[in-house]
Amino acid sequence: MRRLLAALVATALTLAGTGTAAHATPEPGGAGIGDPYFPQYGNGGYDVSHYDIRLRYTPATDLLTGTTTILATATQDLSSFHLDFLLDVSSVRVNNRPATFARQGDHELVVTPARPITDDGAMTVVVQYSGVPSEKVDAGLGYSAWIRTPDGAMAVGQPEIAWWWFPSNDHPADKATFDVSVAVPNGVSAISNGDMPNFGPVPETLGYSRWSWRSLKPQAPYLAFVTIGKYDLSLDTTANGQPIWNAYSKLLPQATRNEAQASIERTAEITDWESTLFGPWPFEARGGVVAPPGTLGFALENQTRPNYSSAFWFSGSNTSVVVHENAHQWFGDSVSLSRWQDIWLNEGFATYAEWLWSEKNHEGTTQDLFDYLYATNPPNAPIWTAAPAAPGVANLFGPAVYDRGAMALHQLRLAVGDDDFFRILRTWAAEHRYGNATTVQFTRLAEKVSGRDLDALFRAWLYTPSKPALTTMAKRAPQAPKSWAQISRTHELLHEN
Ligand code: ARG
Ligand code: ZN
Numbered sequence: 001m002r003r004l005l006a007a008l009v010a011t012a013l014t015l016a017g018t019g020t021a022a023h024a025t026p027e028p029g030g031a032g033i034g035d036p037y038f039p040q041y042g043n044g045g046y047d048v049s050h051y052d053i054r055l056r057y058t059p060a061t062d063l064l065t066g067t068t069t070i071l072a073t074a075t076q077d078l079s080s081f082h083l084d085f086l087l088d089v090s091s092v093r094v095n096n097r098p099a100t101f102a103r104q105g106d107h108e109l110v111v112t113p114a115r116p117i118t119d120d121g122a123m124t125v126v127v128q129y130s131g132v133p134s135e136k137v138d139a140g141l142g143y144s145a146w147i148r149t150p151d152g153a154m155a156v157g158q159p160e161i162a163w164w165w166f167p168s169n170d171h172p173a174d175k176a177t178f179d180v181s182v183a184v185p186n187g188v189s190a191i192s193n194g195d196m197p198n199f200g201p202v203p204e205t206l207g208y209s210r211w212s213w214r215s216l217k218p219q220a221p222y223l224a225f226v227t228i229g230k231y232d233l234s235l236d237t238t239a240n241g242q243p244i245w246n247a248y249s250k251l252l253p254q255a256t257r258n259e260a261q262a263s264i265e266r267t268a269e270i271t272d273w274e275s276t277l278f279g280p281w282p283f284e285a286r287g288g289v290v291a292p293p294g295t296l297g298f299a300l301e302n303q304t305r306p307n308y309s310s311a312f313w314f315s316g317s318n319t320s321v322v323v324h325e326n327a328h329q330w331f332g333d334s335v336s337l338s339r340w341q342d343i344w345l346n347e348g349f350a351t352y353a354e355w356l357w358s359e360k361n362h363e364g365t366t367q368d369l370f371d372y373l374y375a376t377n378p379p380n381a382p383i384w385t386a387a388p389a390a391p392g393v394a395n396l397f398g399p400a401v402y403d404r405g406a407m408a409l410h411q412l413r414l415a416v417g418d419d420d421f422f423r424i425l426r427t428w429a430a431e432h433r434y435g436n437a438t439t440v441q442f443t444r445l446a447e448k449v450s451g452r453d454l455d456a457l458f459r460a461w462l463y464t465p466s467k468p469a470l471t472t473m474a475k476r477a478p479q480a481p482k483s484w485a486q487i488s489r490t491h492e493l494l495h496e497n
Helices: 004-015 254-264 267-278 320-327 344-360 366-376 399-416 418-431 439-450 455-463 484-496
Strands: 046-058 063-074 078-084 088-094 097-104 108-112 122-131 147-149 152-155 176-185 189-191 208-219 226-229 231-237 243-249 286-290 335-337 435-437
Touching: 063 078, 088 108, 176 189, 176 226, 189 208, 189 231, 189 243, 243 254, 243 267, 254 286, 254 320, 267 286, 267 320, 267 344, 267 418, 286 320, 320 344, 320 484, 335 344, 344 366, 344 399, 344 439, 344 484, 366 399, 366 484, 399 418, 399 439, 399 455, 399 484, 418 439, 439 455
Parallel strands: 046 176, 243 286, 335 435
Antiparallel strands: 046 063, 063 122, 078 108, 088 097, 088 122, 097 108, 147 152, 152 226, 176 208, 189 226, 231 243
């Protein structure tokens, strides 16, 4: 996204006859974007601004066919480039000419355009493909992240899901806008991010209807989703006129459905409350999707519209998970990771939002939750043996990232005071809106806003794999805060799947 303007300027210069700079010999674009935890994820040499994904899906056979058009800009002179993708490709065109392509390893597709692409040059890449996503197991991961359900399928996953349904530069460091359009048999719904300008499916031939969604703000590829099946879909609007699309699987038992509705129908209220803490809601639409029982095992903060496992509703309403997934819209979706190692910037912040919600509802203060976690986790507990800001690949979704990440924020709040703490959160969301950022950028911002040296605090709470000492210590283990049952069960699901 970021190089689009430069490309337009370069094009203007070329048209004016002044863009005659000599170019280096074109070279292959890299197989990875340079993430230390996942050297193969994403690709080098280009920057995507838009994905147009146009598909057809048949639940009975799990056959997915279609075309993805990628608008991108080269960031070097390119003789070839990679896309991340697992399905079988039948043709690739680059800038109006057929290109050759070859598979390298499991999820890399190497595309060689008929003519090299010059640095800053525009690329239009059209990929035609088909496949049965549930049959495509990535050898490195050892599974298919595509979820088949009794009446459809879901492309909902983290850190990897794009590979199973559209070719991409699959890393949050390269965000783009999305049009997602899926034809499915009549009576089946296809739901995705953002808004549905047609307000419903448009009939095609042979008993299929096409559902077309549009996500207008830069979006990381893993946050793009498609959920297909028999759903009750509703449209409402927020006080400021934004669409709220909510969808509940028709396969939910009535009690689960009631509990889920009593939580997700509060999305506008919850996100309005979050915007008083974090700044304006960053996107053009809102909502939530609840999967059939026994399918999705976790929840994911898909941009504008999280997907939820039905397992979050086990004994009454659960607003904690709605607070968590929607807090990610600021922390993770609008401000995205530059590298997966910094995942606590997403999960620690979303967890802290749950604590703030508990406090607001008089179910335990943020201090109560901090004290409870500190007192009940002995030094050898997993929350301490990994460092939130350097957790290692195996602990990306572990308690050190979520719970201790939130504890680190609470220590920051105690050190700088409420005014500066919430100013830091709002400035963070504003300065990096629709972009990417790292832990070091956060700790520098905290020091700048507060005017304090916070080195020792961040070293102990973010970078050291052991239990930090406290200056004041609770004498005995405190009672579990009232919100603890819901928060801890919610986190069990987010951690394990
Ligand atoms: N980011 C999701 C959440 O906390 C959790 C995703 C869990 N995924 C996983 N592979 N463990 O809301
Ligand atoms: Zn989360």
